[in-house]
Structure formats: C-alpha cells, structure tokens
Amino acid sequence: MVTTTLPSTPTAPTPTTTLAEKIGGWHILSALLENKPGVLFRVTNLFRARNFNIESITVGSTEQPDLSRMTITLNSDERTLDQLAKQLRKLIDVVEVKVLDTDKTVYRELALIKMNAGDPTTRMEITNFASIFRANILDIGKETITVELTGTPDKIEAFKNLVDHFGITQLARTGVSALPRGAEL
Amino acid sequence: MVEMIGAKALIHALEKEGVDIVFGLPGGANLPIYDALVDANFRHILVRHEQSASHMADGYARIKRKAGVCFATSGPGATNLITGIATAHADSSPMIAVTGQVPLAMIGKDAFQETDIIGVANPCTKYAFQPRSAHEIPETVKKAFYIAESGRPGPVLIDIPKDVQQSSADMNFPELIKVRGYSPVVDADLSQLGKSVEILLNAERPIIMGGGGVILSGAFSELQAVAEILMAPVVTTFKGKGSFPENHPLAMGPIGMHGHAEANKMILEADCILAVGARFSDRSVGRYDEFGRGMSIIHMDVDPAEIGKNKSVDVAVIGDVKSSLRTLVKMLSKVIVKKDQDNPWVRRRKELIDHYAETLKDYPRDLTARKALKKLREILPANSIATTEVGQCQMWASLHFDVISPGTFFSSTGLGTMGFGFPASIGAKAARPVVPVVDIAGDGSFNMTENSLAVSVLDNLPVIVFLMNNYMLGMVAQWQRTFYNRRYSGVHQRNCPDYVKIAQAYGAQGIKAQSLSELEKAIRSALKMEVATVIDIIIDPEEDVYPFVIPGTGLKDMVTG
Numbered sequence: 038m039v040t041t042t043l044p045s046t047p048t049a050p051t052p053t054t055t056l057a058e059k060i061g062g063w064h065i066l067s068a069l070l071e072n073k074p075g076v077l078f079r080v081t082n083l084f085r086a087r088n089f090n091i092e093s094i095t096v097g098s099t100e101q102p103d104l105s106r107m108t109i110t111l112n113s114d115e116r117t118l119d120q121l122a123k124q125l126r127k128l129i130d131v132v133e134v135k136v137l138d139t140d141k142t143v144y145r146e147l148a149l150i151k152m153n154a155g156d157p158t159t160r161m162e163i164t165n166f167a168s169i170f171r172a173n174i175l176d177i178g179k180e181t182i183t184v185e186l187t188g189t190p191d192k193i194e195a196f197k198n199l200v201d202h203f204g205i206t207q208l209a210r211t212g213v214s215a216l217p218r219g220a221e222l
Numbered sequence: 223m224v225e226m227i228g229a230k231a232l233i234h235a236l237e238k239e240g241v242d243i244v245f246g247l248p249g250g251a252n253l254p255i256y257d258a259l260v261d262a263n264f265r266h267i268l269v270r271h272e273q274s275a276s277h278m279a280d281g282y283a284r285i286k287r288k289a290g291v292c293f294a295t296s297g298p299g300a301t302n303l304i305t306g307i308a309t310a311h312a313d314s315s316p317m318i319a320v321t322g323q324v325p326l327a328m329i330g331k332d333a334f335q336e337t338d339i340i341g342v343a344n345p346c347t348k349y350a351f352q353p354r355s356a357h358e359i360p361e362t363v364k365k366a367f368y369i370a371e372s373g374r375p376g377p378v379l380i381d382i383p384k385d386v387q388q389s390s391a392d393m394n395f396p397e398l399i400k401v402r403g404y405s406p407v408v409d410a411d412l413s414q415l416g417k418s419v420e421i422l423l424n425a426e427r428p429i430i431m432g433g434g435g436v437i438l439s440g441a442f443s444e445l446q447a448v449a450e451i452l453m454a455p456v457v458t459t460f461k462g463k464g465s466f467p468e469n470h471p472l473a474m475g476p477i478g479m480h481g482h483a484e485a486n487k488m489i490l491e492a493d494c495i496l497a498v499g500a501r502f503s504d505r506s507v508g509r510y511d512e513f514g515r516g517m518s519i520i521h522m523d524v525d526p527a528e529i530g531k532n533k534s535v536d537v538a539v540i541g542d543v544k545s546s547l548r549t550l551v552k553m554l555s556k557v558i559v560k561k562d563q564d565n566p567w568v569r570r571r572k573e574l575i576d577h578y579a580e581t582l583k584d585y586p587r588d589l590t591a592r593k594a595l596k597k598l599r600e601i602l603p604a605n606s607i608a609t610t611e612v613g614q615c616q617m618w619a620s621l622h623f624d625v626i627s628p629g630t631f632f633s634s635t636g637l638g639t640m641g642f643g644f645p646a647s648i649g650a651k652a653a654r655p656v657v658p659v660v661d662i663a664g665d666g667s668f669n670m671t672e673n674s675l676a677v678s679v680l681d682n683l684p685v686i687v688f689l690m691n692n693y694m695l696g697m698v699a700q701w702q703r704t705f706y707n708r709r710y711s712g713v714h715q716r717n718c719p720d721y722v723k724i725a726q727a728y729g730a731q732g733i734k735a736q737s738l739s740e741l742e743k744a745i746r747s748a749l750k751m752e753v754a755t756v757i758d759i760i761i762d763p764e765e766d767v768y769p770f771v772i773p774g775t776g777l778k779d780m781v782t783g
Binding site: 071075078079082086116119120123124126127128129130131132133 | 340341344345348349369401402403404525526527529530531534
C-alpha cells in the first residue's frame, strides 16, 4: 500500500525585497582611476576583502593621460551593486564611479577562440559561422583555427555554444569595455 | 623653495601641521629621520615596542581629535605598527604612521628588513603613500593629514625609502591641497533632514542611538539638544559610549552583546530610531535581519558607504553629524519647543531601569568588578579620561562605569585589541596632561603591553592602571564555561607575574587591593601620585559578564544571568 503525505502548506515569507531585486541582474560599472602604480591592487583587494563577486574587469588608458578607465561587469542584486559603487568611490585613487544603464550604453568584448579543425569540412563550417558572426580568422594551422570575435558577451556565448562540439582548445576573453551612448559623459 | 634633505622636510612638514608629540622607535631604515628629529620642535617618546607607538598615537588622537603620529623602521618595525594601525582603522581614528623603507633600488629584492608594507597596510589604512623622490615629501605629508583627519577619519601610512630620506631637493611646502578622488561630504541634504523631522515628530516612541561618529565630530551638545526637544531616550553603541552624559535623565547606556539590559529592551520597543554616526555592527544590534523590524530608521553618517551596508534604512542623512544635528535642531525648534516631559515613553525608560536594577544581581562577593568600577566612578573626577583593555574588563566598564563628561571615554571597540588600553591611556595623558587618565584593564591584556610602564615613568606621563586581576583570560573562560561545558583551554595565567613588583621594577607605584576599602585607599593614593600606579585588584575568576546577547541571536534573546 502506498501512502502519500501531503506537503504542509508553506508559509509565504514576508518579502522585504522583490524577486527581481534579490536575483538581481547583469550590471556594468565604469570607473575612472588615477593612472599610477598600486591603484589596480587597491581596487582588486577591495573586491576580495569585501567579498564582491566580479564577472569581468578591464583596465586601460583614456583620453586623459593621468586617468585609466576600469569597466566592471557583475551579476548582483541592487544592494550589492550599490555597496560596490560606494566602496569604490571611497577609494581615494578612484576619481569617479558610474553604474551604466545597459540600454543606453555601448559595450563590447573581444574573444580569441582556438578550435580543433583537422578536416576540411570542419574548417568550411567554422569559416561559415565566423562570417555570419562577423568574426575574423586570425590563424589556420593543420589542426586548429583561431578566430577573433567582437561583440556583446551574449554574442560571444552564442558563438561559443555553436562551435563547442568541434572542441575549443583555448579561449581568451578581454572582458567588457563600455561607454554611454550619445553626448553623455 | 628651500633645499633640504627628505628627512628634514618630513620633520618640517610635521611641525607645520602643528604636531607636538611623536611616538616611535628607530632602526636602520629610518636613521635619517631620527637624525633630523634631534632638531625638531616637538617631543619624541621612545616606546619599547612599535605596537605601543601606534596605540599611543591613537589614544592621543581620540582625545585631541587630531591625528596622532608614530614612527617605525622598515620590516618588523613597520609590521609591529600594524596592529595599532588596524585598531585605528576599525575605530576611525586619525593617525599618521611614518615608516622607513629599504632604499628604492633594493625594493623587491627581499632585502634585509624589507616588507611590502604598502601591501600589508592597504586593507587597514585609509591611504598609504610611498614617496619616490624627496621633493614629494612636503605635499605627501599635507595630503596625509588632510585624508586622515577629514570625512570619516582614519590612519594614513607614509613609507619613505631610506635614500629618499637622505637625498636633497628643492622643497615647496604647500598651504592648501586638493586630492582629486577625495571629497568628503560636510553638509547634509536638507530634503533628507526635512524627511527626518517629519518621521521624528510623528513617532510615538522615538529613540536615539549615539555612535562613535558623535564623539569623532564632537557633536555632544547637538545630540543632547535633539534628545531634549524630542524627549527621546538615548542609547549608544559601545563606541558611542560617552557621546551622551550617562547620568542624564534620558540616558540609557550602550546597547549590544554586553549592553545595558534596559537599553537592549527599550530599543526594541521603539517605533523610530535616529542612528547618529553608528554603523549597526553585529556587536551592537545582534542579528541584522531582526534588528529594527517594523521601525523607521534614520541614519546619519559622514561615510556614504555605511548607508545600507549592514541595514537598509528609511532616511539617510549623509554629512558630518555635528553639522547635520545642528541643522536638525534648528528645523525641529521651528515646529516644536519641547515634547511633553511626562509621557508614557519616557516613563517606560525609568520603569525598565528600575526593573533591571532590581533583577540583575551582583556576583556574591565583597569585591566584584561591578563594585570596583562603581567605586572608581565615585572617586574619579568627572572630567577624567578612561580607556579600557579588551575582554571582560572592557564589558564591565561598559556596564558599570558611567561616563559623565562626553568624549572622555574610548576603547578598542571595533578591532578589540588586547594591549591597546595601557599605551593608549599614555597617549591620552600626553594629549590632556591635566586630568587623571585611567586604563580599566584585565591581567591578560595588560600583559601584552605592560612594558609601556617604562614610557609612563620616564616620560612623565602618569596613568592609573585599574587592573581587575583574575589571572585568567576571563572572557574566553566565560565562553568556555557557557558554550564548552567548562572545558578550560589555554586561559589560566597561573598567578604570574606579581603586578605590584612589575610596577615597582619600572619605578611606578604598585598597590594590591583585596577588599573594597583597600581599593578605595589605592585609588585615592593613585590620584595623588606623580608616577603611574598599577592597582592590582583581585577578583574572582568565576565572575561572568551579564547581560549577554549570545552571538547569532537578536537583542530580544538577551540572557540576564
């Protein structure tokens, strides 16, 4: 005989934050930093010390020689995002921090993907995919093809999924760089 | 422009900042600084361990409300400072730590006494500088003081390679400085203050929580004015102890893990909390998720990153709390003169105080920590300064030593550094030599920095060490009694050393007190002495600190004994 136990009615938790806020979303932060030794260490040490989980960081020069721009992407709830921005602003070498509205932002990432491509059919196929994705073939050897792909992280993910079954032997991604659209600074 | 070597420029820049005392210890990598120090117009206090130098600078800063300065050499000298620097950082105390470093060409070569002190200090300083050429020194010092003392204060490290100290340059000593990525907010947003007024006036059971920020900004009279207009009882965090006179008819003392029972109870009954310069630490509020449920929270703080860090709040007032409170007083005064003095909420305060005075029994013995501290308070002039070590002695001080004159009490509240109190009390004495300074100590902590007795005696900075001695690491022993079924592990100090003899060995006075009457005599004698006095007060090792909010529980789960 089989007896079934009905699950007890779960008591609904009193929501203090909405579901979307809790799960959060994908965010881009853009920061201007003093371009001098030790600054990158201070920023990354902050992430570690305060337990922030970062998806990607890029750092490079800007139109002003004494400033670098750091672009950070992360998946987080609003509260963590707010804290991250505030803690970054608190660093003395951080001159400005902006949370970018992804709808009003242009952002790109570059990926280098090396795949197994020993037989001619595979090579044809990869070359085809590459042209659809507007990726460049950087290197073709007897065994592998390396392509360069620029786009949003989504696009890179899509391409990755498409060519995954050929066997990706090496992959390098730069992380996202971003600027606000239009005249906004 | 004037040409001089880097070390000379450092001393001159410190003189220009009005430094009157530096605590330190020389070594190979800061010899040029110590050579220049011979001609300095400020005092140098030679410590016996660099940790004490940073604690002395911290104690000095907390009373003077400007940066304390300490010196150490490279490598171990610098790392020894770190405990004191981290203590200052946790408690937002302004400090300038100047360390020597191996010459530039040797950096990164694992040279003798080389430490990457910039890397080590990064998480526990507000900023750390390493000037790479001598001409940078004057500007670096100016920036260091500006950063250390403004906004939310904190320690700043200046690490100077030995060849930079020695090389000559044309020096320009700037009067004003700007730091591009740093602009602390002073005046709060008026609309946020307007919202605060509305909430505070509509609240039936408002309570004020005074934090360390009140003491740092010296907002004592402003806090008292707000409390008296609103007739709001005032609790404090432990760091905020002494932000409000504890004999005031609205005072309730500190909340928290070992807070006053009535304060812990009262804050949970409030419908609105005005938190001033407080950061909702776990030691103060217990569980973050439970605390403040169903209440409006107004949070005033100078540090924007504190808003929402531990606790989501209804209104955030960012700015120097003295300025914010002053504006709040003005805005409140326009609407209301003073709330009714005899209202049920104010009566509730008295009711709770009476209730716990009745129910919280003292440990059954002639001389207990509670009786000792009450006696100390009774005899000590109100303007005396008190600091503490860490552990049971500290929590007993929180519970049984009332601070009458605001800003005359401090402790290592954030980092909880054993060994802090004694050197810090010497620093406090240097900052305000005319008042008695007491270190409320336990034997475990005092052991850690007791060699500062040499400094106290030789440099004429007499303090009173109020040593509640149970020859135990008492707080750990209490936790082992409570949570580990009395399985004592590593807590017995086994009647060693003899603290009276220790004091005498350094040329200080040592008195043993085994009864309340002996204690009274000892305190009176200590107040008359011109050298440091260690009062060795023998208490029972089984005496626990209560009330106790067990970690991981909320204030409502407070155990009273």
